[in-house]
Amino acid sequence: MTTVDNDLDPVAPSAIEGERLSAPSGHLPRGSRRRSRRAGGFTPYALLTPAIIVLAAITGWPIIQLVITSFQEFGRAQVFGAPPAFVGLENYIDVFTDPVFYGVLIRSVVFAAACVVITMLLATLIALMMTRLNKVFRMVLTVGMLLAWAMPALTATIVWGWMFDTAYGVVNYVLVNWFGLEEFHQHSWLIDPLSFFFVAGIIIVWGAIPFAAFTLYAGLTQVPEEVIEAAQLDGAGAFSRFRLIVFPYVKPIFMIVAMLQVIWDLRVFTQIFALQDIGGITSETNTLGTYIYQTSIAGGDFGQGGALAVITAVLLMSISIYYIRQVLKEEEL
Structure with a gap:
């Protein structure tokens, strides 16, 4: 055997x-x-536990307090020690039955959508241009965008406000003296709501482009050159190569950046508030961020302000969940 x-x-x-x-x-x-x-085991959970505790302490508790306040009558008297009264859904009913809220909501959504579209379009073009520039020009462009991104939002708004100033602004001077447009002599850009949001959009897009451009450029550097060269040899044009080859590679990054821009532009506050203080009409230029401020802190109705904040948070969370699901679907394909 x-x-x-x-x-x-x-x-x-x-x-x-x-x-x-x-x-x-x-x-x-x-x-x-x-x-x-x-x-696996408990190691990932053990590593995440400190971050979860810190996040719960810093963010979780204030959110709980905000939700509680949204169900209370909380005004200036309660700030100085008077006990708040529980009013149930009254604050939410007041918000949803107020036509001013819907005007602010529509204005905020349209303004944010316009800013996001312009930001992503310009950031994509700049990122593509960075892949074609030589090292010196790419470094100059990078430094310039970093300076724009590092400038605080309030400082940038004040500088742009001076540029669009009615009497001494360089924009009116150039339009009148260089292009002969006399209708822009002593023109007030912030009085009219449409031109107000034009100025605000320039400031927001100008500050948002660097982050989006840098992120998309990092994604573009990961696209295989041999695939693009093969498509070019097959006769594919520049737009076809971008649409069929480049964009599918960077689409998850593009969607994440777009999601972040939507969230940031929907809750924008500093630029709108500063421009209103310079000369804008508050009632005609409020967005969600400034409307919450005007209702709660300036108006003293913290209960209704809390309801507005909760509604805004739910809106932003819904958008975030939608985008995250789309990203996950792209990764599964």
Whole structure:
């Protein structure tokens, strides 16, 4: 009788591997189960626990207090110690039955959509241009965008406000003296709501482009050059190469950046508030951020202001969840 040593049998290793692959998940070899436990276990949860605790302490508790306040009558008297009264859904009913809220909401959504579209379009063009520039010009452009991005929003708004000033602004001077447009002599850009949001949009887009452009440029550097060259040899034009090859590579990054821009532009506050203080009409130029401020802090109705803040937070969370689901679907394809 002859015995065959499995160590010498060339079929044995593949057979063993086949048994491992075909074995049910509940009957994995002992070594595989040990490696599986070692790869996961409680380590990820232990590492995340400190961050979750800090996040809950810094963000969670204020959010809970905000939700509680939204169900209370909380005015200036309560700020100085008077007990708040529970009013149930009254604050939310007041918000949803107020036509001013819907005007502010529509204005905020349209303004944010316009800013996001322009920001993403210009950022994509700048990112594509950065891939074509030589090292020196790319460095100059990078430094310039970093300076624009590093400038505080309030400082940038004040500078742009001076540029669009009625009497001494350089924009009116150029339009009148260089282009002969006399209708812009002593023109007030902030009185009219349409021109007000034009100025605000320039400031917001100008400050948002650097982040979007840098992020998209980082994604573009990961696109394989050989794939683009092969498409070029096949006769694909620049737009076709971007649409069919480049954009699918950077689409997840593009969607994440667009999601962040939507969230930032919907809750924009500093630029709108500063321009209103310079000369804009508050009632005609309020967005969600400034409307919450005018209702709660300036108006003293913290209960209704809390309801507005909760509604805005739910809106932003809904948009975020939608975009996250879209990104996850793209990764599964």
